[in-house]
Amino acid sequence: MSADPASPTPSLAGHYDAPGHAGGEPLVARLAAAFRAAGCDPGHLSLDEVAGIDQLHLGGRRASRHLAALGHLSSGMRVLDVGCGTGGASRLLAAELGCETLGVDITPAFVTAAEWLSRATGLAERTRFLCADAARTPLPDRRFEAVWCQHALMNMPDTAAVLAEWHRLLVPGGRLLLHEVVAGDNREPLALPVPWASTPAASHLQTRQALEARLAEAGFVPETLEDVTESALAWRQKHSRREGGGEVPAGPTLPGPGLIFGERFAEMGRNLRDNLAAGKVRILAGCWRLA
Structure with missing residues (x-):
């Protein structure tokens, strides 16, 4: 992500917080109102209650637990x-x-929401958040035992700079955990919009081979790498049915990603499903160690 963190590119800010960028209420205000409408106290939320808006990647919490x-x-x-x-x-x-x-x-809207959700779930003392460019963070060398990244590299145009920054921030022998969308064998144009991009210029997908080569060049040694496309597609198909009204939830509906991405989220989800099914994108999960 190469934009100035204090002022992200309009396309990026507009994509990830479309309602707020269009002049609507701030993201936190929209989410708080939605939690109240669902019968929840916005000041005291459980991790189960917030799962629909804090796991913005294929597979949800199950995918995160698997990566861990x-x-x-x-x-x-x-x-x-x-x-x-x-x-x-x-x-x-x-x-x-x-x-x-x-x-x-x-x-910025994501960082503000992350801080609010950590306070609401009682985790403010155990989590911290920073608005910064992934390729240029104001953090000290060798600060972390692990770098974790889920569905984010495809928004970063300068992979080499990002990997160099991760190399700087990791302790010797530190781990890199990736759960990433990569280009598939079907090179036909993506059906757009998708959750990470509305236009081809905003999508920086790499092939698996290119990603593995760049990681090796940056000094990362693979420990395990899995193609989890089939499970990701099954998860996306289930959620597309729900978003399309095919599954009617019992009781009040908890906030979901539509509040973040706006009215087009259902279309984004369908397009992602179709891109996965057509082999235009694949999903990888893996662990590397810093050599």
Whole structure:
């Protein structure tokens, strides 16, 4: 993410907080109102209640738990959550594994929401958040035992600069955990919009081969790498049915990603489903160590 964190590019800010960027209420105000409408106290929320808006990646919390297991994360580890969005992975790692987490995102509305959600879930003392460019953070060298990144590299045009920054921030032998969208074998144009991009210029997908080569050049040694496309597609198909009204939830509906992305989110979800099914994108999950 190469934009100035104090003023992200209009396309990026407009994409990730479309209602707020269009002059609507701030993201936190929209979310708080939606939680009240669902019968929840916005000042005291559970991790289950916020799961729909703090895990903005394929597979939700299950995918995050799987990635944590691949990286053998444990209590006390210092983890940098890059492209943290609204902070769901940071909170999950802190609450379930006892990690010390710092989430970084370039979108100010996401960072503000992440801080609010951590306060509301009682995790403000165990999670911190920073609005910054992933390629240029104001953090000290060798600060973290692990770098964590889910569905964010495809928004970063300068992969080499980002990987160099991660190399700087990790302790010797530190771990890099990636859950990433990559280009598939079907090179036909993507159906757009998708959750990470509304235009081709905003999407920086790499092939698996290119990503692995860049990681090796940056000094990262692979430990485990899985193609989790089939499970991601099944998860996306289920959620597309729900978003399209095919599954009627019992009771009040908790806030979901539509409040963040706006009215087009259902279309984004359908397009992502179709791109996965057509082999235009694939999903990887893996762990690397700093050589």
